Amino acid sequence: MEIGKKGIYVVQSLIVSYIITGIILCVLALIMYQLKSGTKIAEAGVTATYILASMAAGWTAGRRIGKRKFLWGLASGILYFLILLCISAVIHPGEALISGERITVFLLCAAGGMLGGMFG
Numbered sequence: 001m002e003i004g005k006k007g008i009y010v011v012q013s014l015i016v017s018y019i020i021t022g023i024i025l026c027v028l029a030l031i032m033y034q035l036k037s038g039t040k041i042a043e044a045g046v047t048a049t050y051i052l053a054s055m056a057a058g059w060t061a062g063r064r065i066g067k068r069k070f071l072w073g074l075a076s077g078i079l080y081f082l083i084l085l086c087i088s089a090v091i092h093p094g095e096a097l098i099s100g101e102r103i104t105v106f107l108l109c110a111a112g113g114m115l116g117g118m119f120g
Contacts, residue, residue, distance in 0.1 A: 006072070009064040013076045014083065017057035024049045050105055054080050054112030055119075062120025073117015074110055081109035 028045040035041070057080050058073025065072045084105070089097060 006065050010061050010072065010076055010079065012064070013057040013060035014079055016060045017053040017076070017080050018083075020056045021049055021053040024052060047105075047108065050084075050108050051112040054109040055116035058113035058116025058118075059120040060116075061113075062117035064120075069117040069120050070114050071117070073120065074114040076117070077109045077111070077113015078106075080113065081106050084109075 024045075028042070028049070031037070031045075032042060054077040057076035058069075061072040061076040062069030085097065085102070088095070
């Protein structure tokens with residue numbers, strides 16, 4: 001399989017992961033609105049979203065590429081995080097790009113992508 005085709009599969013996996021992210025965040029917003037809940041549920045929901053979306057990206061990439069699935073899943077998870085980081089930098093200019101929370105999110109996205117790739 002050529003490199004270009006693998007790249008297309010990774011991009012497709014990222015598209016799938018961002019669609020899943022949008023759906024989960026809409027459901028989370030609806031749940032929070034209905035329950036009039038606090039930030040703890042929102043934080044847990046966003047963390048779960050990162051993990052599930054990264055796993056979906058890794059699963060999709062690993063399944064499509066077929067070889068070294070965990071590495072392609074890891075790459076998808078890292079790219080998912082990097083796109084989130086770029087969006088965050090545009091929305092919140094001047095914020096530190098590296099923080100303890102962002103390192104944690106990076107590790108969650110990378111691990112989720114790798115795990116998804118192994119299952120793919």
